[in-house]
Structures are given as C-alpha cells and as structure tokens.
Amino acid sequence: MTTPVPRTNQRLGESGAGTRLRVGFITHLDQHDDPATIYRENIRLIQELEGIGFDSAWIATRHFHSGFAALPSPFAFYGAAAAATSTIHLGTAVLPLLVDDPVRDAEEAAALDHLSGGRLQLGLGKGVPSDAYHVFSRWGGEREAEYDEKTDRLRWALAGNRVPDSNSSIWPRNEELLGRLYHGTSNWETIRRAARNGDGFILERFGNGEERTPEARPKFLRRQADSIIEYRRVFRETWGDSRTPYVVLSRSAWPGGLEELGRTTERWNELARAYGRVPAGLDTAGEALSDNVIWGDPEELAQRFIEDDPSVLLADELVLGIHPTHHTIDETVERARVLFERTVPIVAAEWLRRRARLDATFEEWQIDGEWVRA
Numbered sequence: 001m002t003t004p005v006p007r008t009n010q011r012l013g014e015s016g017a018g019t020r021l022r023v024g025f026i027t028h029l030d031q032h033d034d035p036a037t038i039y040r041e042n043i044r045l046i047q048e049l050e051g052i053g054f055d056s057a058w059i060a061t062r063h064f065h066s067g068f069a070a071l072p073s074p075f076a077f078y079g080a081a082a083a084a085t086s087t088i089h090l091g092t093a094v095l096p097l098l099v100d101d102p103v104r105d106a107e108e109a110a111a112l113d114h115l116s117g118g119r120l121q122l123g124l125g126k127g128v129p130s131d132a133y134h135v136f137s138r139w140g141g142e143r144e145a146e147y148d149e150k151t152d153r154l155r156w157a158l159a160g161n162r163v164p165d166s167n168s169s170i171w172p173r174n175e176e177l178l179g180r181l182y183h184g185t186s187n188w189e190t191i192r193r194a195a196r197n198g199d200g201f202i203l204e205r206f207g208n209g210e211e212r213t214p215e216a217r218p219k220f221l222r223r224q225a226d227s228i229i230e231y232r233r234v235f236r237e238t239w240g241d242s243r244t245p246y247v248v249l250s251r252s253a254w255p256g257g258l259e260e261l262g263r264t265t266e267r268w269n270e271l272a273r274a275y276g277r278v279p280a281g282l283d284t285a286g287e288a289l290s291d292n293v294i295w296g297d298p299e300e301l302a303q304r305f306i307e308d309d310p311s312v313l314l315a316d317e318l319v320l321g322i323h324p325t326h327h328t329i330d331e332t333v334e335r336a337r338v339l340f341e342r343t344v345p346i347v348a349a350e351w352l353r354r355r356a357r358l359d360a361t362f363e364e365w366q367i368d369g370e371w372v373r374a
Contacts, residue, residue: 002089002117002118004016005055006244006316008199008200008244008246009198009243010179010244012244015246017316019352021317022055022316023055023319023320024055024056024091024318024319025057025319025320025321026060028062029060029071030067030068030069038070039071043077044329045329046081048333050085050086056319058093058121058319059071059078059091061094063127063130066130068267068271074090074092078090079112083115087119089119089121092121093123093184095123096127097124097127098126099136099138102153102154102157103154106154106157106158109158109177110158110174110177121180121182122182123183124181124183144190151197155181156170158170158177159175159178160172160173160175180200182248183199184203185202186208186224188227191234192230194231195232195238198239200245200246201228201247202248202250203247203249203250204250205250206292207220214282214290217289217292224311225311228314229314231245231247232245232314248317249314250319250321251305251318251319251321252291253293253294253295254325255298255301255338256297259284262288264326264327265284265288265325268323269287272291294308302346302347305318305343312347313354322335
C-alpha cells in the first residue's frame with residue numbers, strides 16, 4: 001500500500017510531516033550513452049528501490065545531455081515507471097519549466113499522477129543554465145519573471161480552470177497535485193515566493209560558483225540551512241498552521257573508501273573542470289568536497305550527516321544519491337541498499353529524536369548548537 005507524501009495543502013499537524021524522515025534516491029540516468037538501454041535499466045532501478053523500501057525515486061531532468069543526464073522530459077519515462085511499480089513515489093528533480101508550455105506540463109503531470117495512483121512529486125525549477133535555451137520557441141530569456149509567470153499558469157491549469165473565450169476547461173484536473181509542488185532553487189526570492197504560495201522547497205546537493213571549493217563547503221551547508229529557516233519563517237507567517245511546509249534535501253554519499261570514489265568520479269570531474277565547475281589542482285578529497293560528496297563506511301556517513309550538515313535535520317525528505325560516480329545499475333542498487341539499510345536508520349532515529357524537541361510550529365531550530373528563531 002502506498003504511503004501518502006505529506007501535502008503542503010494539508011493542515012500542519014494533520015499532514016504527518018515531521019513525524020518520520022522520508023527517504024528517497026536520485027539518479028541522473030548517466031550510466032552510458034545508449035538512451036534506450038539507460039531508460040530500460042533505470043526502470044529496473046526504480047523497481048529495485050521500491051523493493052528495498054525507499055519512499056521515493058527522483059530523476060534529474062536536464063536538456064542537452066548536461067552533466068551526462070539523459071532525460072530531457074520526465075513524463076514518458078515516469079509513465080513506464082508508474083506502470084512497473086506500485087508504491088514508490090516519483091519525483092522530478094527538476095522539471096525545467098522555463099522552456100515549456102505550463103498548460104501542457106499540467107496536462108502531462110495530471111495524467112501521470114492519475115496513472116500512478118497519486119505518486120507524483122512535481123519538482124519545478126529554472127533548469128541548469130545553458131547558452132542553448134533560445135532553441136526552444138517558448139524561451140523568453142527572463143528567467144525570474146518567466147518562472148514566476150509559468151508556475152502561476154501551471155497552478156491555474158492543474159485546478160482545471162475554464163479556458164477564456166471558450167467552452168472548454170483544462171482536463172484532467174488534479175487539484176490534489178497542488179499540494180505536491182516543490183521549487184528547486186537557491187534564489188532567496190524564489191524560496192520566499194514558494195513559501196508564500198504554500199508550495200514545497202527542494203535543495204540541491206552542491207553549491208554555486210565560489211561555493212564549490214572544499215574550504216567553502218561549511219559556509220554552503222550553513223547557507224542552505226539558513227534558507228530552510230527562511231522558507232519556514234515565511235511559510236508560517238503566510239499560512240500559520242493552515243498549511244504544511246515541506247523540505248526535500250538532495251545529498252550524495254559514497255559508502256566506501258576515497259580511492260575508489262576517486263576512480264568512479266574521474267569521468268564527471270574531467271567534464272566539470274572543463275566547464276569551470278570544479279577548481280583545477282584539487283586532490284581526490286578536495287574534488288569530492290567541492291561537489292559536496294561525502295564518503296566513508298555507512299555508519300560514519302550517518303554521523304557526518306548528523307553532525308556536519310544542519311540541513312539534514314531541518315528537512316522532511318532526504319534524497320540520497322551516489323552521483324557523480326560512474327556505475328552500472330546493479331552497482332547502484334547495491335550502494336543504495338547499503339545506504340538504506342545501514343546509514344538511513346541511524347540518521348532517521350537521530351532526526352526523530354531532535355525533531356521531537358522542536359516546537360510543533362517550527363518556532364525554533366537548533367543549528368551549530370545554538371537555538372535560532374525562524
């Protein structure tokens with residue numbers, strides 16, 4: 001039986017958020033360069049994740065094969081995944097809304113959600129920056145304004161509203177999906193707008209620009225924690241307890257040694273250096289930390305999540321991945337199993353212990369040993 005994801009349009013205290021750490025897994029479909037095989041194998045990956053016990057599977061959705069990610073649109077793939085599974089939730093990380101028609105996206109998402117039995121978690125975003133978006137007929141070039149306009153339009157369409165100057169309405173409508181919209185962003189104004197709209201919030205696993213160095217990692221982790229606090233502050237200020245804030249956090253963890261991690265990330269880091277995303281001259285540990293990847297035995301990983309990364313305890317759903325490592329599907333399944341069976345129980349228990357001490361309306365959060373008012 002499917003366990004429902006807490007919806008942001010449910011009352012705080014009735015949604016179930018804050019009572020259990022939900023755990024997901026993310027893949028970029030970046031195993032090799034044959035799309036047909038990649039798509040089939042990742043359907044199997046999601047089936048295996050469901051069998052292990054993961055709450056959700058998330059797919060990185062990117063255009064132009066950016067970062068080797070092989071899926072430019074999630075809908076056809078997730079339709080196949082929905083038919084092949086029964087309980088695991090399916091998350092988009094994230095749907096690059098800027099180059100799409102939001103009404104068509106609403107139709108696709110509504111149909112997929114009905115097909116899957118209400119298992120879609122619709123992550124929205126502006127997409128990885130690219131110099132090629134102008135190839136799309138719906139790209140206007142104004143990222144912030146267009147994103148706001150298109151998310152409003154998507155929301156309007158999901159509600160099944162009547163089309164102006166016609167006798168038709170958007171169909172199929174899916175107002176329940178309005179409680180499972182999330183915005184993947186590091187832009188503070190977009191974060192606040194997500195809160196004012198009563199939507200969820202997704203945090204990416206790595207930083208931007210100057211944040212992507214080993215020395216800057218602690219500051220990056222704190223900045224993300226601060227952004228969660230700000231999201232919850234604005235959410236509560238806007239909605240009180242009539243809606244539920246929901247935070248999805250993406251993190252990469254390698255259950256193994258540094259030498260093996262270096263071998264499996266070589267392909268990605270070579271590409272990242274060419275684009276200036278990873279500084280030159282770093283050793284293996286520096287490259288991993290600049291990309292916010294942690295390593296070690298499973299129990300050590302759990303402690304690093306708990307002690308070093310304040311966002312983990314502030315999130316409602318922890319989405320794990322082994323990207324940017326280069327692996328087969330079978331190897332990915334086994335790494336995911338190790339994380340779920342040995343790392344997750346420790347993190348989830350400590351998450352529950354600490355969350356139980358926090359005020360039910362998130363008035364206070366403890367970061368770095370100090371109580372911080374949201």
